[in-house]
Amino acid sequence: MDTTTPVIQIKGLRDGLLVVLTGEVWEEQRASLIAQLDEKQSFFQGARMTLDVGSQVLGVTELVELRDLLSERGISLWAVLSESPKTEKSAQLLGLATRISKRRPEENRHAAVEDLGDETALFLNRTLRSGTRVEFAGHVVVFGDVNPGAEVIAEGNVIVWGRVRGLVHAGAKGNRKAVICALDLSATQLRIADQISAILKPHSDPYPEIASINPDGHLQSERWPIG
Amino acid sequence: MSAQVITVTSGKGGVGKTTTVANLAIALAADGRKVVCIDGDIGLRNLDVVMGLENRIVYDIVDVIEGRCRLRQAMIRDKHFQELYLIPAAQTRDKNAVSPSDMTRVCDELRPDHDFIIIDSPAGIERGFRNAIAAADRVLVITNPEVSAVRDADRVVGILEAEEKYAPALILNRLNPTMVKNHDMLSAEDVLDLLAIKLIGIVPEDEGVIVGSNRGTPVALEPKSRAGEAFRHIAKRLQGQDVPFMDLDKQSGLWDRIQRMAGRK
Numbered sequence: 345m346d347t348t349t350p351v352i353q354i355k356g357l358r359d360g361l362l363v364v365l366t367g368e369v370w371e372e373q374r375a376s377l378i379a380q381l382d383e384k385q386s387f388f389q390g391a392r393m394t395l396d397v398g399s400q401v402l403g404v405t406e407l408v409e410l411r412d413l414l415s416e417r418g419i420s421l422w423a424v425l426s427e428s429p430k431t432e433k434s435a436q437l438l439g440l441a442t443r444i445s446k447r448r449p450e451e452n453r454h455a456a457v458e459d460l461g462d463e464t465a466l467f468l469n470r471t472l473r474s475g476t477r478v479e480f481a482g483h484v485v486v487f488g489d490v491n492p493g494a495e496v497i498a499e500g501n502v503i504v505w506g507r508v509r510g511l512v513h514a515g516a517k518g519n520r521k522a523v524i525c526a527l528d529l530s531a532t533q534l535r536i537a538d539q540i541s542a543i544l545k546p547h548s549d550p551y552p553e554i555a556s557i558n559p560d561g562h563l564q565s566e567r568w569p570i571g
Numbered sequence: 572m573s574a575q576v577i578t579v580t581s582g583k584g585g586v587g588k589t590t591t592v593a594n595l596a597i598a599l600a601a602d603g604r605k606v607v608c609i610d611g612d613i614g615l616r617n618l619d620v621v622m623g624l625e626n627r628i629v630y631d632i633v634d635v636i637e638g639r640c641r642l643r644q645a646m647i648r649d650k651h652f653q654e655l656y657l658i659p660a661a662q663t664r665d666k667n668a669v670s671p672s673d674m675t676r677v678c679d680e681l682r683p684d685h686d687f688i689i690i691d692s693p694a695g696i697e698r699g700f701r702n703a704i705a706a707a708d709r710v711l712v713i714t715n716p717e718v719s720a721v722r723d724a725d726r727v728v729g730i731l732e733a734e735e736k737y738a739p740a741l742i743l744n745r746l747n748p749t750m751v752k753n754h755d756m757l758s759a760e761d762v763l764d765l766l767a768i769k770l771i772g773i774v775p776e777d778e779g780v781i782v783g784s785n786r787g788t789p790v791a792l793e794p795k796s797r798a799g800e801a802f803r804h805i806a807k808r809l810q811g812q813d814v815p816f817m818d819l820d821k822q823s824g825l826w827d828r829i830q831r832m833a834g835r836k
Contacts (some may be wrong), residue, residue: 408734415701416670437733471767473729474722491765493722509765 351376360392360422370400374410381417394423394441402431407438439475465500472496472510479516492532501525507550511535520557529553529565539563574607574685576678577809578707578737582723584694586715587744587774590784592691593621594791594799598806600652601791604686607646609658609677611703612693613669616660623650623787624657633661636673642680651792666698671705678706687809696730710737711771715745716757721765728768740771742805747776748819772805774798775819 351367365373381388393414402424411421423441426432432442465483472478472486474493483500494510496502502514504526513535515522520537528550533542536555541563552568579592589612596608609632610618619625630645635658642658649655658677661668674690681688692703704710710731714724724741731739743759750756759773777798783790790799791806797817804814 404734405736408736412671412701412705415698416672418667439730439733473732474725475729489765489767491722491725492718493726 352380357394360394362394362396364396365398365400370406378413385417389418391419393419393421394425395421396425397431399427400431401428402434404434404437407434524555525568527552529555534563536563574682574688576688576690576706576708577711578690578692578703579711579713580692580700580703580727581694581713582696582727583720586713586720588713589618589621589691590780591713591742591744592618592689593789594802595806596655596689597789597791598803599687600655602806602810605654605684606687606689607656607658607681607685609688609690610660611690611699613660613699614662614665615693616662618691619657619659620787621784621789622657628659631659631661633664633668635677636669642677666702669702671702674702675706696727704737707737710739711742712739713742713744714762716743716762721757721762725766728766740769741766742772742774744774745776746773771808772801773816774801
């Protein structure tokens with residue numbers, strides 16, 4: 345066993361520090377991280393930290409504990425990188441970033457129109473509250489409401505089995521054939537591809553609707569035809 | 572005896588957190604409970620003013636945490652009740668003077684000798700809010716029937732739910748039944764529909780609340796005040812009693828419906 349390998353590595357990034365955890369046992373990783381931080385307190389004071397936890401599976405409780413430990417040392421945890429979907433989800437629930445953006449805005453602008461032959465969808469079995477942002481490179485299905493202040497950005501279609509009162513953007517990479525369906529579309533703003541609509545008013549008597557881009561190129565919504 | 576730690580928070584400022592803390596503390600103390608309030612708004616303290624204890628402050632919570640005094644020395648006894656204490660915030664420091672584990676330590680030290688510890692959270696969702704909820708057993712989210720306040724409450728509820736540790740309950744403060752009837756204000760139903768959490772009380776708009784805050788005599792002491800009655804009812808519910816919701820508007824069946832909604836999870 346190679347005992348010389350450090351359990352953690354610390355690198356500088358453009359906007360903060362990247363800490364890469366190796367090893368297997370979470371308690372050990374955490375302890376050695378905290379030990380390192382305490383050793384060089386003044387250096388870390390006020391730092392923005394991105395943590396790469398590798399394949400470690402972490403729940404919300406573990407991340408909250410760690411964030412509190414870091415915050416006591418004046419370090420703000422803002423992103424957690426992980427190979428584990430569960431850890432990523434925990435981080436997202438806490439409002440932490442799960443990837444470090446490489447700023448390449450031009451990539452978004454001329455993204456090709458994707459065909460939706462790909463049938464992957466993200467299923468969210470909860471209400472999205474204010475401050476939640478969900479981005480997905482496929483379809484998104486929300487089993488719950490999208491509250492004001494929440495955002496759903498999908499490259500494909502967005503189906504909400506509930507009320508949409510926040511922002512929904514379907515076909516975010518330019519697919520004008522994308523649609524948004526919901527049991528009640530009283531959104532503050534809907535977007536499909538490059539079209540934006542802010543005309544939607546709260547319905548006193550909600551009914552299921554589908555929003556799409558009509559042949560004239562405008563975003564419109566209509567009652568969902570049943571039967 | 573081990574105290575229950577209750578944090579009162581809202582996201583948005585000015586919705587009535589401090590007033591609620593003062594009134595619930597008074598109402599619980601009036602029921603014979605041993606209560607400590609902690610002002611968690613370091614740097615912008617005002618719970619002491621609302622409770623009328625401003626001129627008695629010698630030490631504050633930062634003094635306790637930094638070891639300049641013992642916990643007991645920072646506890647100010649209330650004017651009205653022997654078993655009600657306030658631990659004030661520091662006015663000249665900021666939120667970084669306190670950490671979540673400091674708050675937990677202070678609360679753990681208080682737990683054995685009291686029934687309720689009520690923490691007044693600062694507005695926002697940053698450090699001060701983190702400190703305030705660190706030790707909480709339950710969290711009361713305060714909102715007003717206003718779109719902006721409800722949105723901030725929704726954000727706070729989302730954060731609390733993500734941490735799976737707290738059972739947030741809602742207090743709807745400053746509801747004006749006449750304005751609701753004229754469709755000039757969100758109704759309790761509208762708010763509950765969006766937030767979808769347990770309702771623990773509705774406090775009607777009442778001018779007496781402002782007068783009471785300025786005088787340092789919270790309305791929970793006024794037997795005739797409607798808002799005071801609402802706070803007393805919430806205090807009873809915190810003690811595990813089942814108190815029916817007040818009928819704020821006797822003409823319509825709206826409140827019956829709210830009561831039903833409050834019963835649902």
